Amino acid sequence: MIPQAVLDEWYPVGMAAQVGPPPGRETMLLGQPITLFRDSAGIRVTGPDGDLAVTVAYGHVWACLGTPAHALFPIPEATQEGRRLVDCGVVRVKCSPLRAVENFLDIAHFPFVHTDILGAEPHTEVARYEVQIREDSDEVWATKVHFYQPQAAKSAEGGIVTEYMYRVPAPTASVLYKTCPARAGEWDVIGIFVQPLTEELCDVWPWMALFDDETPMADLIQFQQMIFLQDRSILENQIPRLLPLDPGMEIPTQADLTSVAYRRWLKRKGLTYGAQMVAA
Amino acid sequence: MGTEWVAVGLSRDLPAGVAMPALWQGRELAVWRSASGKLSAWNDRCPHRGMRLSHGFVRGETLACIYHGWVYGTSGSCIHIPAHPDLVPPATIKAETFLCVEAGGVIWVGAAGATDTPPEFAGYVPLRSVATQADAAALAQASGLEQAAQGLLGSTAAGGVCLILSTSQTKTTIHALAAKEADRVALSRWLDGVVRRAEERVLA
Numbered sequence: 001m002i003p004q005a006v007l008d009e010w011y012p013v014g015m016a017a018q019v020g021p022p023p024g025r026e027t028m029l030l031g032q033p034i035t036l037f038r039d040s041a042g043i044r045v046t047g048p049d050g051d052l053a054v055t056v057a058y059g060h061v062w063a064c065l066g067t068p069a070h071a072l073f074p075i076p077e078a079t080q081e082g083r084r085l086v087d088c089g090v091v092r093v094k095c096s097p098l099r100a101v102e103n104f105l106d107i108a109h110f111p112f113v114h115t116d117i118l119g120a121e122p123h124t125e126v127a128r129y130e131v132q133i134r135e136d137s138d139e140v141w142a143t144k145v146h147f148y149q150p151q152a153a154k155s156a157e158g159g160i161v162t163e164y165m166y167r168v169p170a171p172t173a174s175v176l177y178k179t180c181p182a183r184a185g186e187w188d189v190i191g192i193f194v195q196p197l198t199e200e201l202c203d204v205w206p207w208m209a210l211f212d213d214e215t216p217m218a219d220l221i222q223f224q225q226m227i228f229l230q231d232r233s234i235l236e237n238q239i240p241r242l243l244p245l246d247p248g249m250e251i252p253t254q255a256d257l258t259s260v261a262y263r264r265w266l267k268r269k270g271l272t273y274g275a276q277m278v279a280a
Numbered sequence: 281m282g283t284e285w286v287a288v289g290l291s292r293d294l295p296a297g298v299a300m301p302a303l304w305q306g307r308e309l310a311v312w313r314s315a316s317g318k319l320s321a322w323n324d325r326c327p328h329r330g331m332r333l334s335h336g337f338v339r340g341e342t343l344a345c346i347y348h349g350w351v352y353g354t355s356g357s358c359i360h361i362p363a364h365p366d367l368v369p370p371a372t373i374k375a376e377t378f379l380c381v382e383a384g385g386v387i388w389v390g391a392a393g394a395t396d397t398p399p400e401f402a403g404y405v406p407l408r409s410v411a412t413q414a415d416a417a418a419l420a421q422a423s424g425l426e427q428a429a430q431g432l433l434g435s436t437a438a439g440g441v442c443l444i445l446s447t448s449q450t451k452t453t454i455h456a457l458a459a460k461e462a463d464r465v466a467l468s469r470w471l472d473g474v475v476r477r478a479e480e481r482v483l484a
């Protein structure tokens with residue numbers, strides 16, 4: 001049985017620009033077959049029991065199988081003047097949707113998985129940063145995260161110390177803010193919207209809102225796809241596939257405080273789809 | 281009853297500086313050889329975030345996990361966490377270890393603490409390893425060899441052969457040994473035929 005709290009959340013189910021007329025696109029959400037199509041009423045998503053609640057935002061279609069517990073989370077930067085919004089397509093990953101989000105929150109892997117791009121030895125240290133579960137917005141936040149990067153973005157030249165902020169505003173979505181190489185004082189915004197197909201299979205939809213007018217769209221997408229394919233080689237080889245929510249099964253360190261807060265937040269809210277509750 | 285020693289590979293297929301996955305009684309293991317030649321077999325799961333250690337990289341006498349680079353010594357203890365370079369990792373961070381020994385060119389894994397030794401096949405030398413979907417029964421029938429404790433034993437037109445089998449639910453790995461005086465090329469060809477006939481039986 002899927003907990004009601006899980007059913008009442010919003011999940012991405014596809015790119016809005018790709019939704020066509022019936023028969024539309026068949027996909028899955030939380031193990032149930034769903035169909036996306038466009039008709040005179042706009043974009044619709046149907047499941048085994050009829051129409052689902054739908055929101056279109058940040059280039060993607062979001063659906064809820066239950067009764068939405070709240071509106072979809074805001075990303076104010078999505079409407080900020082001068083930003084380029086980039087839908088990066090999809091990467092299918094054989095892992096828990098929660099593991100995909102947790103990996104996105106992790107910087108300690110940069111030198112080893114994204115070698116010479118997002119990190120490089122010997123610059124492996126993760127300095128202390130701040131993590132909170134913000135009670136007002138009910139989101140997990142990590143701030144003041146600093147990391148040395150050889151090539152932080154497509155538009156970055158040479159190594160720089162990048163500052164990051166991370167937020168988890170929904171169980172299977174995360175948004176990061178990072179130093180913008182092209183414009184001092186601004187943040188580049190990158191999101192991953194993870195569609196839980198089943199507890200052990202997901203479609204990851206990366207999305208960006210950047211200050212970068214120069215880099216061709218195809219190069220931006222290709223850069224992001226390359227990064228996610230590197231992550232996939234990890235995500236499909238973690239044991240167990242489900243994310244362990246009980247302490248004891250895995251050993252976090254100070255660098256993992258964001259992941260610790262994310263796990264605690266999921267557990268507290270009963271968002272256990274894709275999680276393993278008892279140490280095996 | 282003695283330890284359940286399982287052949288996980290042939291020595292020459294695991295050179296120094298390399299890690300590989302292996303199966304032991306349904307458990308997934310990482311088997312690796314250090315630069316100086318020391319063999320280790322561990323649970324294929326990094327204690328940090330569960331990444332397969334068989335994807336890791338060997339540096340000298342250590343194995344480093346590919347995900348966050350945690351470094352483990354041959355005892356299984358974590359000795360370095362790159363995210364916290366000045367931290368001495370607590371002794372509790374340790375990969376689960378198994379016994380791993382070589383005998384007659386075959387790598388054997390046994391339970392930690394085992395006191396007996398793996399079987400020996402005097403007069404035989406390693407030929408090669410083959411993975412197949414066919415199970416032990418199909419291989420026994422296709423080869424016409426005798427069932428022995430650790431696999432299949434007997435003689436062929438090309439000479440004596442011993443097939444050590446390690447099985448999981450979906451596949452069998454054959455570690456073939458040839459009698460010293462056997463015709464290795466002919467025996468290898470014979471083995472290909474056995475595997476093919478056994479697989480045909482599976483499909484039929």
Ligand code: FES
Pocket residue numbers: 326327328329330331345346347348349350
């Ligand atoms: S999972 Fe192995 S170092 Fe993090």
Ligand SMILES: [Fe+2]
Pocket residue numbers: 103104109113114227231
């Ligand atoms: Fe990554």
